[in-house]
Amino acid sequence: MAKKGILLINLGTPDSPSTADVRKYLDEFLMDPRVIDVNPVLRTFLVKTVIVPFRAPKSAKLYRAIWDEKTGSPLLHYSLLQQQLLQQRLGDEHIVELAMRYQSPSIDSALQRLKEALVGEIQVIPMFPQYASASTGSVHEKVMSIVSTWQTVPPISFINSFHDNDLMIETFADNAAKHNPESYDHVLFSFHGLPQRQLKKCDHTGNYCLKVDGCCNTLNDTNKFCYSAQSHDTARLIAAKMNLPKEKYTVCFQSRLGSDPWVQPYTSEIIAQMAKEGKKRLLIFCPAFVADCLETVYEVTTEYGDEFKALGGEHVQLVESLNAEPKWIEALAGMVN
Numbered sequence: 001m002a003k004k005g006i007l008l009i010n011l012g013t014p015d016s017p018s019t020a021d022v023r024k025y026l027d028e029f030l031m032d033p034r035v036i037d038v039n040p041v042l043r044t045f046l047v048k049t050v051i052v053p054f055r056a057p058k059s060a061k062l063y064r065a066i067w068d069e070k071t072g073s074p075l076l077h078y079s080l081l082q083q084q085l086l087q088q089r090l091g092d093e094h095i096v097e098l099a100m101r102y103q104s105p106s107i108d109s110a111l112q113r114l115k116e117a118l119v120g121e122i123q124v125i126p127m128f129p130q131y132a133s134a135s136t137g138s139v140h141e142k143v144m145s146i147v148s149t150w151q152t153v154p155p156i157s158f159i160n161s162f163h164d165n166d167l168m169i170e171t172f173a174d175n176a177a178k179h180n181p182e183s184y185d186h187v188l189f190s191f192h193g194l195p196q197r198q199l200k201k202c203d204h205t206g207n208y209c210l211k212v213d214g215c216c217n218t219l220n221d222t223n224k225f226c227y228s229a230q231s232h233d234t235a236r237l238i239a240a241k242m243n244l245p246k247e248k249y250t251v252c253f254q255s256r257l258g259s260d261p262w263v264q265p266y267t268s269e270i271i272a273q274m275a276k277e278g279k280k281r282l283l284i285f286c287p288a289f290v291a292d293c294l295e296t297v298y299e300v301t302t303e304y305g306d307e308f309k310a311l312g313g314e315h316v317q318l319v320e321s322l323n324a325e326p327k328w329i330e331a332l333a334g335m336v337n
């Protein structure tokens with residue numbers, strides 16, 4: 001019987017922390033119309049002459065700080081481990097490939113390998129728990145654009161989101177338990193940010209998202225694909241698993257780019273508010289990421305840690321991502337089966 005091909009796709013990372021490789025990575029990433037979703041002329045101007053020239057040397061410095069001598073980028077390292085462990089878990093009726101939306105290993109090459117392995121069908125798992133056009137949507141579009149040129153378009157399916165996956169929620173809660181959560185003054189669920197206009201575009205009614213008070217507090221037919229509403233749902237489920245009362249946690253969004261409004265509240269503002277309230281110890285989850293990466297290791301531990309301490313706080317503790325946790329691999333196996 002033909003094998004089933006499983007294609008795990010994460011965002012991507014530079015090939016090395018050199019400024020040239022970071023520039024190449026940022027250029028491919030930010031020229032994606034689903035990421036900088038403005039008209040092509042403005043996008044080209046912003047990316048090529050404003051963002052990348054200024055950001056590449058600064059980002060390269062940050063990448064150098066998290067780059068491991070042996071294993072390189074944490075995002076690629078953990079993604080490769082996830083691929084190997086899922087392959088072991090599923091056995092030889094499946095072929096598990098890994099690709100990155102930007103840079104390497106490319107989606108083109110991973111699909112080619114699945115084709116050459118004569119798989120009977122392909123399942124694509126974008127490694128983003130919450131759906132966003134800039135992440136999941138972009139992965140779907142890229143895979144479809146490649147496969148649509150094949151003579152034989154194979155049976156192919158796509159995971160859309162897994163923001164409420166039980167085993168994923170449990171893995172985050174288990175990772176937090178290792179840090180004695182009761183010893184923290186407050187818990188933050190800090191998700192990757194997104195421009196507000198991208199949320200509004202997902203609201204096909206045009207009169208719900210960011211227009212109705214508490215639009216993200218429940219999931220319903222109108223906001224079921226909303227990145228922010230799904231993020232709030234993930235946070236609620238992890239908090240429930242930890243028996244964390246509402247007043248002990250805050251949902252916030254990190255990593256803004258540019259001057260347009262992004263999803264709020266911003267993590268750096270919440271960190272400042274926590275310090276102002278006299279809180280000393282913060283526990284921070286980053287449940288938009290399934291693997292530790294620049295945005296968790298550096299942005300949370302170093303940047304937010306330093307900001308909090310400068311304002312009188314004492315300690316910021318990152319809850320490790322899902323990485324190679326056996327329960328998370330089981331969660332992935334569940335998505336396949």
Ligand SMILES: C=CC1=C(C)c2cc3[nH]c(cc4nc(cc5[nH]c(cc1n2)c(C)c5CCC(=O)O)C(CCC(=O)O)=C4C)c(C)c3C=C
Nearest residue numbers: 011012013035059075128132134135192257288293294295
């Ligand atoms: C969780 C999913 C992600 C969404 C949605 C997303 C949207 C998005 N990101 C940027 C800009 C940048 N993101 C950067 C890094 C980065 N982003 C994600 C995931 C999502 N991004 C990950 C996993 C990473 C880390 C990659 C790594 O190598 O570790 C960066 C680069 C780093 C930096 O220079 O700060 C930028 C830039 C935009 C504009 C956007 C949506 C519009």
Ligand SMILES: [Fe+2]
Nearest residue numbers: 011192255295
């Ligand atoms: Fe990003």
Ligand SMILES: [Fe+2]
Nearest residue numbers: 209210215216
């Ligand atoms: Fe909303």
